Amino acid sequence: EERRRIGDLIKANRVLVLTGETGSGKTTQIPQYLAAEAGWDGRIAVTQPRRVAAVSVAKRVAEEAGCQPGEEVGYAIRFEDCTGPKTVITYLTDGILLRECLGDRLLRRYAVVILDEAHERSLHTDVLFALMKEVVLQRPDDFRLLVCSATLDTRKFSDYFFSAPTIDVPGRTFPVEIQHLDCTRYIDKAMELVDQLHASEAPEHHILLFLTGEDEINRACQGIHRRVLQRQADGEAVAGLRICPLHASLPVEFYQRVFDPPPEGTRKLVVATNIAETSITVPGIRFVIDCGAVKQKLYNAESGMESLNVVPVSKPAAQQRAGRAGRTGPGVCLRLYSAQRMAKEFPEETSPEILRTNLSSTVLMLKGIGIDDPVDFDYMDRPDPDKIVAALRMLYLLGSLDADGKMTKLGRDMALFPLDPPLSRMLLAAIHHTCADDMVTVVAMLAVDGANVFYRPTMKEERVVATAARQRFMDPEGDYAGLMRLYAEW
Numbered sequence: 001e002e003r004r005r006i007g008d009l010i011k012a013n014r015v016l017v018l019t020g021e022t023g024s025g026k027t028t029q030i031p032q033y034l035a036a037e038a039g040w041d042g043r044i045a046v047t048q049p050r051r052v053a054a055v056s057v058a059k060r061v062a063e064e065a066g067c068q069p070g071e072e073v074g075y076a077i078r079f080e081d082c083t084g085p086k087t088v089i090t091y092l093t094d095g096i097l098l099r100e101c102l103g104d105r106l107l108r109r110y111a112v113v114i115l116d117e118a119h120e121r122s123l124h125t126d127v128l129f130a131l132m133k134e135v136v137l138q139r140p141d142d143f144r145l146l147v148c149s150a151t152l153d154t155r156k157f158s159d160y161f162f163s164a165p166t167i168d169v170p171g172r173t174f175p176v177e178i179q180h181l182d183c184t185r186y187i188d189k190a191m192e193l194v195d196q197l198h199a200s201e202a203p204e205h206h207i208l209l210f211l212t213g214e215d216e217i218n219r220a221c222q223g224i225h226r227r228v229l230q231r232q233a234d235g236e237a238v239a240g241l242r243i244c245p246l247h248a249s250l251p252v253e254f255y256q257r258v259f260d261p262p263p264e265g266t267r268k269l270v271v272a273t274n275i276a277e278t279s280i281t282v283p284g285i286r287f288v289i290d291c292g293a294v295k296q297k298l299y300n301a302e303s304g305m306e307s308l309n310v311v312p313v314s315k316p317a318a319q320q321r322a323g324r325a326g327r328t329g330p331g332v333c334l335r336l337y338s339a340q341r342m343a344k345e346f347p348e349e350t351s352p353e354i355l356r357t358n359l360s361s362t363v364l365m366l367k368g369i370g371i372d373d374p375v376d377f378d379y380m381d382r383p384d385p386d387k388i389v390a391a392l393r394m395l396y397l398l399g400s401l402d403a404d405g406k407m408t409k410l411g412r413d414m415a416l417f418p419l420d421p422p423l424s425r426m427l428l429a430a431i432h433h434t435c436a437d438d439m440v441t442v443v444a445m446l447a448v449d450g451a452n453v454f455y456r457p458t459m460k461e462e463r464v465v466a467t468a469a470r471q472r473f474m475d476p477e478g479d480y481a482g483l484m485r486l487y488a489e490w
Contacts, residue, residue: 003033006167010034010112014136015145015164017157021323024171026148027116028061031089034112035072041142042111043087047094049122050248051077052255053280058082058091059256078418080252094124095418098131102368102415106135112144117278118157119149119316121352121381127362130378131369133161150278151316153349160380174326176288182338186291187216189336191223193289198267199231203239205286206268208276208324212295212310215456217245217271224269240266247273258282274313277320281327288325290318292337296351299358301390306358314350318342352381359383359391360421364400367407368415398425419447438484445483453486 010016020026031044048054058075065073074083076092083090094115100107107113113132115125132145147157147164158164183189190209197207211217221243231238242262246255259282262268270282274294294313299306313321318335325331335342354362363374371377375388395401398421400411407415410428417424423443430439445453454470456463473489475481 002170003029006030006169007033007037009165009167010144010146013165014140014143015147015161017154017161017164017166018146018148018169019151019154019166020148020169021150021171021173024169026169027057028064030146030169031112031114032061032065035088040111042109044089044112044114045097045107045110046089046091046114046116047097047125047128048091049094049117049120049125050275051093051252052246052248052250052275053117054091054093055252056255056259056280058089060259061089061091077252094122094128098124098128098365099418101131102365105131105369106138107143108139111142112146114146114148116148117150118147119151119350120278121350121354123353123357123362126352126354126380127366129160129380133378136161150320153316156380173323174328174330176322176326176330177332178322178335179332180335180337180339180342182341183336186293186336187211187220187223190289190291191220191227193334194220194224194269195227195231197287198228198241198269199236199238201267201287203265203267204284206262206270206282206284207287207289208282208285209269209271209289209291210276210321211271211273211291212293213273213308214245214247214249217247217273220271221245224271242266242268244268244270245272246270246276248275274317276324277317282324284328285324286329286331288321288331288333290321290333290335292318292335292342292346296356297353298356299387301384301387304390304394312337312346314347315342316348317350318346354379354383355381358420359387360394361419363388363391364395364411364415364421367395367401368412372405395421398422400425419443423447441487442480442483445487453483 018026027046031046034040034044048057054075054077058073059069062069062071062073067073069075070082070084071086073089074087076083076090076096078093078095115128115132118125135143136145147161149157154166158166181189194207194209209220211220225243228238228241240263244258246258258270268284270276276282292313293310294317295308296311297306298309322333325333366374366377375385392401392405395411400408400414400421402408413428414421414424417427423446427436427439427443430436456466473482473486475485
């Protein structure tokens with residue numbers, strides 16, 4: 001009955017806003033409901049802010065549909081297109097769908113687009129909001145848009161999309177006991193709590209620990225592993241512990257370990273960034289430990305510099321994290337911050353990425369799609385005009401725009417690269433200077449996630465070793481020459 005109700009609403013409305021807790025099936029089941037309905041003239045696209053979610057969800061849905069990924073159900077992420085002529089449902093990152101708009105602004109190959117995890121307000125999703133609004137107006141009869149959010153406050157989405165109707169997809173959740181533990185060194189406290197839980201709780205009750213980034217995750221994984229080994233060395237009868245790090249820098253093949261069940265009598269510990277907040281559902285989690293912080297990219301238009309800052313999570317994000325403990329049974333969320341600090345310091349909603357990031361890539365993409373005036377573009381939350389002007393100025397200096405703000409031939413070529421404009425400009429310049437092979441190496445190393453191929457640990461003794469290793473690749477001719485030496489040795 002619920003399936004029929006949702007299907008009828010989608011057919012009757014050009015835009016529909018769906019809310020539902022993570023694990024309610026809005027990402028996996030609704031696309032299958034639509035695919036089972038006849039009469040769609042095109043594919044069903046489901047966007048995800050992160051690669052790990054696009055790949056893992058596509059594999060899960062393909063398994064449910066009884067096919068291999070790339071057949072009826074496929075996925076498309078940066079540098080990997082696992083779709084085929086039979087594909088009906090495509091899970092793809094929001095950046096990939098945005099790049100498809102470069103070739104076809106009205107996305108005629110798709111009959112339904114589902115913008116998932118809309119509450120995260122990623123940069124690409126925010127741009128897609130406005131572009132999809134135009135597609136809805138231009139294709140009123142053969143296109144449907146679904147905007148999915150895991151938070152309940154969807155009034156803003158509904159108002160933006162022509163007062164679209166909102167429906168709630170019910171999910172099965174269990175009560176979660178929340179405990180606040182005020183502490184200053186949350187990594188050390190988290191390791192201590194994991195150690196205590198592992199020694200005292202049944203091994204089938206898995207643990208999810210939220211930290212801010214790869215460095216903290218690696219440090220926690222190593223520290224917890226040492227504590228378990230110490231207990232075993234002391235003769236204690238402790239269960240096995242499978243430690244699964246989860247962050248955006250991991251290769252795709254590592255993601256599957258998070259979902260695979262551990263051996264009998266072994267507990268699973270997932271140590272993750274906010275990637276595990278809403279994008280994916282890890283089965284069997286009974287305990288959540290939340291550090292209450294997240295890394296956010298902040299851009300200073302005056303200096304032209306971006307920084308990655310650790311800031312408090314929003315209150316809805318904290319609720320999402322706690323809810324992960326109540327998917328399969330009653331759970332416990334241990335928050336490493338006081339209730340008073342949460343009430344005072346945590347923002348009421350997640351700040352949209354478009355308000356705090358460098359817009360040069362976005363403006364170049366909009367120009368390539370055919371949006372002449374990015375200042376008057378139909379943003380859900382309008383960025384500071386100074387940031388847009390700064391982006392236009394940079395693109396003019398790079399030669400991608402002329403003095404009238406029109407896109408040049410060079411700019412159209414730059415827009416085809418999934419890179420920041422300065423990097424794509426470097427590549428195109430290297431062709432004329434007959435050093436393209438070397439520049440491809442340099443640009444690839446500059447474009448890695450985290451923007452640094454060198455790992456810098458936080459622990460002092462490890463940092464000394466890492467610094468000594470890096471010294472070998474210092475070059476008097478500059479960092480680029482050092483990167484080329486590093487690549488050649490690798």
